[in-house]
Amino acid sequence: MRVLGLISGTSHDGIDAATVDFTVDDGVLRGDIVHLSATPYTPELRARLLAALPPAPVTLAEVAVLDTLIGQAFADAAAAALAAGGPADLVTSHGQTVFHWVEGSKALGTLQLGQPAWIAERTGTPVLSDVRIRDITAGGHGAPLVSILDDLLLRGLDGVPAALNLGGISNMTVLRPTGLHAYDIGPANALVDAVVTQHGLHPSGYDDGGRIAATGTVDPALLDVLLAEPYYRLPAPKSTGKELFHLGYVDDAVERNGLTPEPADLVATLTELTVRTVADAVRAEGVTTLVVSGGGVRNPVLVDGLRRALPDTRLIPSDDLGVPAGEKEAIAFALIGWCSAHGLPGTVPGGTGATAPRILGTFTPGAAALRLPEPLATMPPALTLRRAALP
Structure with a gap:
């Protein structure tokens, strides 16, 4: 299964993309990294995003506008990545975190903008998004989700x-x-x-x-x-x-x-x-x-x-x-997409503090009816990554 992972992190500077072709061979999960790219936000969008971040006050109108503009930026990055690296079966979009609600030592909520329907409409590919909140509902922090990749590596x-x-x-x-x-x-x-x-x-x-x-x-x-x-x-x-x-x-x-x-x-x-x-x-x-x-x-x-x-x-x-340092998180979100598509948890409770592992995210169908692979009973115990001949 080929998954494109997309993320813009807390630097708020642009979108990292990684397409990984996952296969299971003799119980080992193997990932061929077939595309890597980074797409900076336009100066106008980045300035508008930074101006809306805490502790600045922001209107719901501005949140709606940013949700659309960031979603369109992610759609552009996804389309470019798929054109360069070949089609994918699934896109995992982390979106852009604009608020992570923590009081004391407990996470109570999180908000990522970047409406995934723009990606699905632009590419015709199903999208997994909103990946952090399920872990928070299970008592976790929804972060750092990259720990599922770290665990295997x-x-x-x-x-x-x-x-x-x-x-x-x-x-x-x-x-x-x-x-x-x-x-x-x-x-x-x-x-x-x-x-x-x-x-x-x-x-x-x-x-x-x-x-x-x-x-x-x-x-x-x-x-x-x-x-x-x-x-x-x-x-x-x-x-x-x-x-x-x-x-x-x-x-x-x-x-x-x-x-x-x-x-x-x-x-x-x-x-x-x-x-x-x-x-x-x-x-x-x-x-x-x-x-x-x-x-x-x-x-x-x-x-x-x-x-x-x-x-x-x-x-x-x-x-x-085997993990390019600049694109590690995009690769991790490609892995989370693969896990969710196969009915497997995308979290390690020790990594986030959740009471138990959870399958992450919400699916948005692409151009066709949403069809997922047969569920797997258990997570493969190891992962090997290698970089294919990147375009």
């Missing part, structure tokens, strides 16, 4: 392996002999991106190659203010997002510190915040091998900082396990 590694994703938010999946658990650590690129955008430091809206952080100096006093955030001391499972870690959060920390740093020094300090919070979490878990993915892997200041902070932990890119 980490099983062949010795010691205490973990998978770290450095997107807008950093999250980690840890696999112990006693089982798996996962959680959001804190901001990875979210706060840096907000400052880069605010000060116009780079047209991309992010610290390309860590060049801005490399020219700045960490402000120890401001770093201490930032590290005092109570979220870091909450027990897992836990999840967070830009509802907490946004530009206003940075401005408040700067005000409490009493001194306004130069923009490059602020970027350097926020980058060091990610290094410190991630390293603290990794050491607390006793991780021996850390498999790193996400946009943050392209920031050498961040990655080198983690290597210095974790001398006893082996850091490897997820590419070494």
Whole structure:
């Protein structure tokens, strides 16, 4: 079964796509990655989306407009991916998270925009969407859902392996002999991106190659203010997002510190915040091998900082396990689509805190009647991924 996975993460910069051809061979799930792509949002749509994110007030009219515009952007990305990589049996669309409702240590709801009917109408392919909420109704956080992919990938590694994703938010999946658990650590690129955008430091809206952080100096006093955030001391499972870690959060920390740093020094300090919070979490878990993915892997200041902070932990890119670091989440959502189509749960309870595994998402039919494969009784115990000759 060939599944196209689509996601725009907490960086809110565009849509990652991965088409994976899944087969089951001798009880092992094999995935041939046949297409990878990234489609940036138009500057106008990204600006409109960012303006609507918490803590900004927003009208229901604007929510409806964004639901359509993001859905159309996802439809365009899906059509381009299918044209380049060949047809798929199913599209899994994560959409764009605009609000993740957490109070204390409990997730109460989540909202992703990007109406899937636009994808189904444009491509004629059935779509699985709204994949997080079922886990939340079962007592989970609906995040990090990538832990189902991590569970399969980490099983062949010795010691205490973990998978770290450095997107807008950093999250980690840890696999112990006693089982798996996962959680959001804190901001990875979210706060840096907000400052880069605010000060116009780079047209991309992010610290390309860590060049801005490399020219700045960490402000120890401001770093201490930032590290005092109570979220870091909450027990897992836990999840967070830009509802907490946004530009206003940075401005408040700067005000409490009493001194306004130069923009490059602020970027350097926020980058060091990610290094410190991630390293603290990794050491607390006793991780021996850390498999790193996400946009943050392209920031050498961040990655080198983690290597210095974790001398006893082996850091490897997820590419070494067959998973391209920049498209890992899109591949994970292709896997979730395959699971739901075969009647299999797309969650690991230890990864989200849910009371039990759940089949995820809602199906929107394509051009023809919706036909799903025969259900499988159990999830294959292992997954191997390989990159086909990509167009």
